[in-house]
Amino acid sequence: xxxxxxxxxxxxxxxxxxxxxxxxxxxxxxxxxxxxxxxxxxxxxxxxxxxxxxxxxxxxxxxxxxxxxxxxxxxxxxxxxxxxxxxxxxxxxxxxxxxxxxxxxxxxxxxxxxxxxxxxxxxxxxxxxxxxxxxxxxxxxxxxxxxxxxxxxxxxxxxxxxxxxxxxxxxxxxxxxxxxxxxxxxxxxxxxxxxxxxxxxxxxxxxxxxxxxxxxxxxxxxxxxxxxxxxxxxxxxxxxxxxxxxxxxxxxxxxxxxxxxxxxxxxxxxxxxxxxxxxxxxxxxxxxxxxxxxxxxxxxxxxxxxxxxxxxxxxxxxxxxxxxxxxxxxxxxxxxxxxxxxxxxxxxxxxxxxxxxxxxxxx
Amino acid sequence: xxxxxxxxxxxxxxxxxxxxxxxxxxxxxxxxxxxxxxxxxxxxxxxxxxxxxxxxxxxxxxxxxxxxxxxxxxxxxxxxxxxxxxxxxxxxxxxxxxxxxxxxxxxxxxxxxxxxxxxxxxxxxxxxxxxxxxxxxxxxxxxxxxxxxxxxxxxxxxxxxxxxxxxxxxxxxxxxxxxxxxxxxxxxxxxxxxxxxxxxxxxxxxxxxxxxxxxxxxxxxxxxxxxxxxxxxxxxxxxxxxxxxxxxxxxxxxxxxxxxxxxxxxxxxxxxxxxxxxxxxxxxxxxxxxxxxxxxxxxxxxxxxxxxxxxxxxxxxxxxxxxxxxxxxxxxxxxxxxxxxxxxxxxxxxxxxxxxxxxxxxx
Numbered sequence: 001x002x003x004x005x006x007x008x009x010x011x012x013x014x015x016x017x018x019x020x021x022x023x024x025x026x027x028x029x030x031x032x033x034x035x036x037x038x039x040x041x042x043x044x045x046x047x048x049x050x051x052x053x054x055x056x057x058x059x060x061x062x063x064x065x066x067x068x069x070x071x072x073x074x075x076x077x078x079x080x081x082x083x084x085x086x087x088x089x090x091x092x093x094x095x096x097x098x099x100x101x102x103x104x105x106x107x108x109x110x111x112x113x114x115x116x117x118x119x120x121x122x123x124x125x126x127x128x129x130x131x132x133x134x135x136x137x138x139x140x141x142x143x144x145x146x147x148x149x150x151x152x153x154x155x156x157x158x159x160x161x162x163x164x165x166x167x168x169x170x171x172x173x174x175x176x177x178x179x180x181x182x183x184x185x186x187x188x189x190x191x192x193x194x195x196x197x198x199x200x201x202x203x204x205x206x207x208x209x210x211x212x213x214x215x216x217x218x219x220x221x222x223x224x225x226x227x228x229x230x231x232x233x234x235x236x237x238x239x240x241x242x243x244x245x246x247x248x249x250x251x252x253x254x255x256x257x258x259x260x261x262x263x264x265x266x267x268x269x270x271x272x273x274x275x276x277x278x279x280x281x282x283x284x285x286x287x288x289x290x291x292x293x294x295x296x297x298x299x300x301x302x303x304x305x306x307x308x309x310x311x312x313x314x315x316x317x318x319x320x321x322x323x324x325x326x327x328x329x330x331x332x333x334x335x336x337x338x339x340x341x342x343x344x345x346x347x348x349x350x351x352x353x354x355x356x357x358x359x360x361x362x363x
Numbered sequence: 364x365x366x367x368x369x370x371x372x373x374x375x376x377x378x379x380x381x382x383x384x385x386x387x388x389x390x391x392x393x394x395x396x397x398x399x400x401x402x403x404x405x406x407x408x409x410x411x412x413x414x415x416x417x418x419x420x421x422x423x424x425x426x427x428x429x430x431x432x433x434x435x436x437x438x439x440x441x442x443x444x445x446x447x448x449x450x451x452x453x454x455x456x457x458x459x460x461x462x463x464x465x466x467x468x469x470x471x472x473x474x475x476x477x478x479x480x481x482x483x484x485x486x487x488x489x490x491x492x493x494x495x496x497x498x499x500x501x502x503x504x505x506x507x508x509x510x511x512x513x514x515x516x517x518x519x520x521x522x523x524x525x526x527x528x529x530x531x532x533x534x535x536x537x538x539x540x541x542x543x544x545x546x547x548x549x550x551x552x553x554x555x556x557x558x559x560x561x562x563x564x565x566x567x568x569x570x571x572x573x574x575x576x577x578x579x580x581x582x583x584x585x586x587x588x589x590x591x592x593x594x595x596x597x598x599x600x601x602x603x604x605x606x607x608x609x610x611x612x613x614x615x616x617x618x619x620x621x622x623x624x625x626x627x628x629x630x631x632x633x634x635x636x637x638x639x640x641x642x643x644x645x646x647x648x649x650x651x652x653x654x655x656x657x658x659x660x661x662x663x664x665x666x667x668x669x670x671x672x673x674x675x676x677x678x679x680x681x682x683x684x685x686x687x688x689x690x691x692x693x694x695x696x697x698x699x700x701x702x703x704x705x706x707x708x709x710x711x712x713x714x715x716x717x718x719x720x721x722x723x724x725x726x
Binding site (some may be wrong): 090138261271307337362363 | 372373404505621622
């Protein structure tokens with residue numbers, strides 16, 4: 001089947017671009033002796049996770065327990081939940097999961113660690129733990145100070161927890177951009193301060209995990225980092241292009257859409273709005289518009305309603321009802337999460353269809 | 364079950380508030396002799412659509428053909444698709460649908476009308492049509508001029524189409540706000556101009572359909588409007604409160620979330636981010652923040668990551684890991700569309716669970 005025979009809108013994954021993205025990141029990590037534990041929140045597709053394992057990842061990262069359950073059901077047996085889990089129900093589910101796969105959790109509080117330890121002990125299982133430190137994002141994470149080391153000691157001493165090391169988010173950087181060369185020494189000074197605290201307390205830290213997509217290829221420049229968890233690199237999107245971490249030719253996901261109205265002069269409407277592309281604004285650069293029109297860069301996707309993409313059409317550009325366009329979304333992760341299935345394509349040929357099995361798994 | 368026993372995050376629908384919203388709009392429409400054809404894109408739940416019919420709506424509105432298919436499967440037999448449908452596949456599906464329910468479509472081009480007419484004729488079915496006019500939103504819709512009347516005549520003459528009348532969007536207004544009293548004469552002048560064009564061409568228009576939620580209760584002040592299609596009124600959200608069309612006590616949907624981290628001073632993180640609430644920014648008013656914390660208005664939901672809601676916690680406010688909060692989303696329609704199911708509650712008691720059967724139906 002050709003992509004133009006699909007009912008629109010539809011999410012297309014270019015398998016050739018995907019392959020290049022897989023091997024590019026795998027090669028980088030191999031060269032620099034970094035463990036790659038890709039974040040699967042970007043795709044939520046077991047088939048893609050398995051490709052990532054085939055390209056050398058020992059395990060995967062997820063954001064939610066319910067995502068971990070889907071991935072475990074799909075046969076993936078080494079999963080990091082990089083999210084603090086709270087509550088008896090979640091701890092029970094975690095313990096069940098730990099019976100069948102190697103599972104680890106990142107956290108930043110004694111409360112969460114105590115709950116997990118207690119339930120893991122009752123279930124007779126072991127859960128890997130990583131302690132999250134805040135290196136600038138100010139979202140989750142302990143501060144690099146003596147008080148946090150006291151908490152770390154208490155957590156590591158809890159039963160049925162397997163101490164794995166330090167987790168940083170999003171990696172060692174702040175925000176969605178590459179690190180300027182001149183800022184790297186400052187970032188390293190922060191990391192060194194953190195390691196010194198662990199060292200003087202005599203606490204070993206087998207791994208230091210960081211890394212998001214924009215700064216992924218800079219990871220080897222940061223002191224002590226042993227593992228990275230990029231997610232978006234697998235597909236890329238307008239954000240990663242705008243952050244100068246990828247080119248449009250590295251974007252594996254497009255949404256194919258049809259022009260449904262040209263009645264308003266100078267405008268056109270496509271059948272892909274915020275319920276198809278997500279309403280995410282651009283994180284860097286010009287922070288405008290809602291996607292990039294592949295091969296038709298003169299068309300500006302300036303606004304989205306729920307089911308309408310609003311295009312500005314310049315005077316010398318011709319567009320008519322029935323034309324099909326391919327949109328590179330601003331942020332591919334929430335875009336994929338809106339869809340039950342995606343179509344795998346090579347050129348214009350549809351070669352497979354994958355279910356987004358972990359879509360909407362919020363708990 | 365009590366709401367605090369649910370695994371979070373979870374979407375809660377307060378059935379009592381829902382009932383008040385249902386009866387409020389039904390009473391308004393009855394008083395002013397307006398047909399209410401509620402837009403079900405807000406909830407995508409057949410059980411809610413059936414309640415709307417029980418409260419006097421003769422039929423429903425949907426945005427997509429696939430939503431219409433779900434609603435038809437659920438036994439709803441009068442459906443308006445207020446969206447221009449393009450392509451052989453969609454026209455075939457439309458014709459199939461027209462075999463089993465009363466179906467109407469809004470459109471703004473001869474191309475769309477011709478396609479639907481041809482396929483409907485081949486299938487031996489009739490499809491209702493409404494012609495969309497642009498009264499200010501500049502999204503879809505023909506302009507109010509002689510050229511459009513020529514198109515209207517051609518469309519109405521096509522076989523197997525049932526001419527129903529004029530469609531305006533979003534209603535007779537522009538943007539997501541109420542109309543200022545002083546602007547109503549101007550809006551009416553636009554409408555009168557449109558009707559005069561139809562009148563002088565001798566084209567009757569059995570209905571004039573408009574109306575979104577913010578201006579819904581002003582509909583009787585607009586000339587000629589016979590039907591309104593509000594969607595959000597069924598639940599309300601921070602947008603409708605900000606547009607002064609509802610109070611927070613009229614908001615039927617909250618997302619219950621758990622505090623999972625308080626490590627960063629002055630902040631807290633809840634387990635509901637943009638994949639739970641949607642990244643929609645506020646459409647009016649201050650245009651800031653990503654939801655309203657019910658009963659804890661001092662907590663500011665200032666940012667969202669995919670799975671993290673970032674709260675600013677003022678110095679005199681106490682919050683700890685494990686606390687539960689209820690968030691009124693900025694825009695309830697894309698929020699509901701992220702979830703496979705919702706929980707129906709009365710007070711703190713969970714009384715039912717509904718599947719969001721038309722979630723993710725983009726084609």
